[in-house]
Amino acid sequence: MASLSVAIAFGVRLLLVLLFLPFSALDKILNFRGAVGQAREAVHATAPATALILAGLCVEIGMSLGILTGTADRAAAFVLAGYCGVTALLWKQFWVPGDFWSGGTGRGLFWDFLKNVALAGGFLLITFGTGAGTVQDFFADPLASSHPYAVQDRP
Numbered sequence: 001m002a003s004l005s006v007a008i009a010f011g012v013r014l015l016l017v018l019l020f021l022p023f024s025a026l027d028k029i030l031n032f033r034g035a036v037g038q039a040r041e042a043v044h045a046t047a048p049a050t051a052l053i054l055a056g057l058c059v060e061i062g063m064s065l066g067i068l069t070g071t072a073d074r075a076a077a078f079v080l081a082g083y084c085g086v087t088a089l090l091w092k093q094f095w096v097p098g099d100f101w102s103g104g105t106g107r108g109l110f111w112d113f114l115k116n117v118a119l120a121g122g123f124l125l126i127t128f129g130t131g132a133g134t135v136q137d138f139f140a141d142p143l144a145s146s147h148p149y150a151v152q153d154r155p
Contacts, residue, residue: 021064
């Protein structure tokens, strides 16, 4: 039963980071020019756009690995939650096209925006835990591991 518990804990974390590691990170690596082009939509200059993509690549790989391994996983999840929020605000601006109610591109962006917000919520569950009593644990030691693969004996 202990190995099943560990497998489920790992699987849940893998499902949360799967979008970033390997898929989004690999897309940024294999289509770096296209990724920079997309970033230029938000910052309009190549150098800052390139820096944003490189920073995003580091966040996607580093924080995902932290969450999967349990190494400073709460801090890594907090960073990924912020990353999801920032990318939603910069690249999923459903309010800009002005065609939300007529079923245009704004509506499609809305679902991408909402996906990012929902992912942020999942990462915040790792950060703060599932109850009010565990929130203080993060603030007491934000770089500590939540020990996601420790199996506790039950009476």
